[in-house]
Amino acid sequence: MVKNIATARNDFPILAQKINDQPLTYLDNAATTQKPQAVIDALVHYYEFDNANIHRGVYTLAERATEQYEGVRQQVAKFIHAESDEVIFTRGTTTSLNWVALGFGAQVLQPGDEIVITVMEHHSNLVPWQQVAQKTGAKLRYVEITADGELDLAQYGELLNAKTKIVAFTHVSNVLGTINPVKKMTEMAHAVGAYVVIDGAQAAGHFPIDMVSLDCDFYAFSGHKIYGPTGIGILYGKRELLTEMQPVEFGGEMINLVTRQKTDFKAAPEKFEAGTMPIAQVIGLGAAIDYIQSIGWSAIEAQERKVTAAAYQLLKDIPGVEIYGPQIGSSRSALVTFNLNGVHPHDVATVLDTQGVAVRAGHHCAQPLMETLGVSSTTRASFGLYNNLTDVKRLAAAVRAAKEFFQV
Amino acid sequence: MVKNIATARNDFPILAQKINDQPLTYLDNAATTQKPQAVIDALVHYYEFDNANIHRGVYTLAERATEQYEGVRQQVAKFIHAESDEVIFTRGTTTSLNWVALGFGAQVLQPGDEIVITVMEHHSNLVPWQQVAQKTGAKLRYVEITADGELDLAQYGELLNAKTKIVAFTHVSNVLGTINPVKKMTEMAHAVGAYVVIDGAQAAGHFPIDMVSLDCDFYAFSGHKIYGPTGIGILYGKRELLTEMQPVEFGGEMINLVTRQKTDFKAAPEKFEAGTMPIAQVIGLGAAIDYIQSIGWSAIEAQERKVTAAAYQLLKDIPGVEIYGPQIGSSRSALVTFNLNGVHPHDVATVLDTQGVAVRAGHHCAQPLMETLGVSSTTRASFGLYNNLTDVKRLAAAVRAAKEFFQV
């Protein structure tokens, strides 16, 4: 079924509600997206008809649950242009990245090796590498940003050398909105023989991602940021690297044979999926991917581009508003981060909330980037496929109201 | 609201369906339980009204989500008689146990130290300790079982010594149904200065568990086995030990301050909860605990005792059926594991499925126990609060049908 983006808002029951007597203007999509009826229905249907533990059962419900669970693995594989056995289910992007760091990074890194990350990383793609660096004696090096909020590719090129073993970077910055040139960065890293890990949390759901074209080694994203349930994440890894990579959790289902003193693991992806997995959440993720595809990428991209450009312009027109990240027209995703001079982001967000406008204020789990930008916190409006120009106008009006209220 | 156990079946929509034209007789509750309407409704309500990322938001939805999430932490704490900051949310029992093994075990174990586990452990409380033993040079030692399927307490006592650093055992065996004397075992372990880790996956939901009375150091269980959603688990740890324990996953939300080369973590429980947590699943777990409490422990225990005793007797009356685990009347939980001589458990389960009876056949993720019992697999019927004598009669009739079909 093809869905129309103009009426997509109606597919999300939560958006019909009023907040503080105002229509809900949900602009915190980079933190988590809302869920369409189809995803909620898939969860309900699973629990009302098919719920059973997977892989282990010989009975009808278990077969149904297993078939649906493995069906979503194939669906995810298609969604990102990969093979099914390259798709691992995790709890979220954070878990995915930790598993790569500990299960792969810690295996291949030697003292003196270098890990390259960027100053725009979310803590989830930063702290795990700090930890692995500490553990292995590898050195953590940072790619800086330019004044425009883009990665400094020249400096990136200089950082890369024969000691670089792992390069990890975000596809899209959750603060600046920058879409990094990940394909080029991957080529450059591969040219010095480094492995490439991409944090796709802010990319998936906004535009198509293609493992064959990117050619990265690992790619991580979360279900809850692409209109799916909480509690489910994805880790893609190239088949031969998943063979090398060690499981981080051990238990039921991931083993071939357990004797008292020794255990033999299954092949990937099963060897990583220990214990009872988030089965209902995987099935909900499948419904979310179906939903995205029923709307279609070109409609989603056009809508988000339009909304982001309008938000950028309307905010820019307010005296005292400072916007971070690349200009409109650059490679930029669906969010606008800003500050209103003289008013703390927390106070801005509180005023906006009284107008029904939900935005995020804070460091956005990117403290090193905040330090680089020379601010302690910012306000961020981030968009999903259901946002429209009305939302953006409400945002701008609410920021103007805040300005008036605080008399700045 | 007080609910009646006699009509509890009606609270679970899935149980109304037919399987292979027969009423569904769901007897695989040790693998995962079904979900009452109240849990499904809580999930739907969350996604339709309150969905937002927690802790980080200044707006109304984020406050609602955070309040509910932290409310369930308090609820879980009360449910197990602990303090809120001793309750960590995880993906499931398997994750909980892995985190204890890696985040605590690997910190305190020295080469030559001993870890004591039992031969009746589920792989999830066995493989993590094998791994940690390997990693730290500690030695893994096993408590054996008696001919009755109970732990050999005398031998357990002999195993314990000054080198014993960690003792990990299951509260209830998922194969034998044995309820272990965990309070006494904990005392004995503490007497030699060892830490005690209990796998409560098969205990929680069947009878009250009390951290103050047990006095164990860590306790793990899963939401999906106590009528809650998949994708959520619990790890209890004594406050002072959670302070020593290291996080295993790193990322957003668990940090105090991140600089480029160093990170400072929050206190427990936050330091363990990296990235976006399974928020909806936590809220569903809260509804499951409410549901259990609305039925009441005494009704649940009485019903499960009655059903288990009936199943034991009806199966025992079938010539050629062999039952494993302690006799009825011993300390025994809500499951019966058996074999029908001459018919492989897989074939038994397939015949039962044609009768709408869902049971599990296999090694139940307990291969060392299977080896000890001298079988390669078994058939298990396991009960929840909604099972009744009709279910048990259907089970016995289906086993008799299998016997007839295979002419054994």
Added chain:
Amino acid sequence: MSLGNLSDLYRQLILDHAQHPHHRGELANANQTISLNNPTCGDVVNLSVEINDDQIKDIAFSGDGCSISQASASMMTDLVKGQSTAQAKKEIATFLEMLMGNPDEKDVDDLGDAAILATVVKFPARIKCATLAWKALEQAIGEAEKK
């Protein structure tokens, strides 16, 4: 009490093979031995094969499993004993395709008794039981060819 489509799965021929499996045991002069298990249920097949001059001179199996896995191993050994490894590889591919629900009617005829296992497709949880022995043989031939 109706046993539904059970007799579809457990045809008499399958039950016969399961109860009286052919080529059960171990070969004294095997040059390939492979043990495979189905981790889901614990089924184990130990295959011993004598492969010389690209021909399966002799074959036997032991292990433990349900009637489907036992019958399948028995039927397979009947089929491939004496075949060239090339021919056996073709039969394996035909069998695995059949169990994935894409039978090639013409080729399936060549499978002998094993063709009857097509009915297992309707019982997805049992497919791995049916394919275990065949995957073991696939590995054994692969190993032999490496030498």
Added chain:
Amino acid sequence: MSLGNLSDLYRQLILDHAQHPHHRGELANANQTISLNNPTCGDVVNLSVEINDDQIKDIAFSGDGCSISQASASMMTDLVKGQSTAQAKKEIATFLEMLMGNPDEKDVDDLGDAAILATVVKFPARIKCATLAWKALEQAIGEAEKK
């Protein structure tokens, strides 16, 4: 456009303190310095206190945060400067109780300007902002008492 109950949260007195905070800066002769941050939003309070003979001789704060955290720090320093540490500990307890929604009306009167922050209770996401400075002082006194 209605601004709802905003003026409940941002009373004029709070805005005054936020815009012109009292005791902002660092003390030259502090014997306790504590930095606390609110990891959720990044608010930071650096408190410097001179405690002698169980008395808060002088106090100042710096750092960065929203109007609630700045106003709260300003009001707190007004209140406790010159107090005995015992008295200050009592005020802190009163304040924290008030922010948890359990105000003791009698004691709250002693809080001076800070009593007005009771309205923050209606904005749960802002409670941590209001309590940050008070928790820093609690730690500072705790450290002083250890010596």
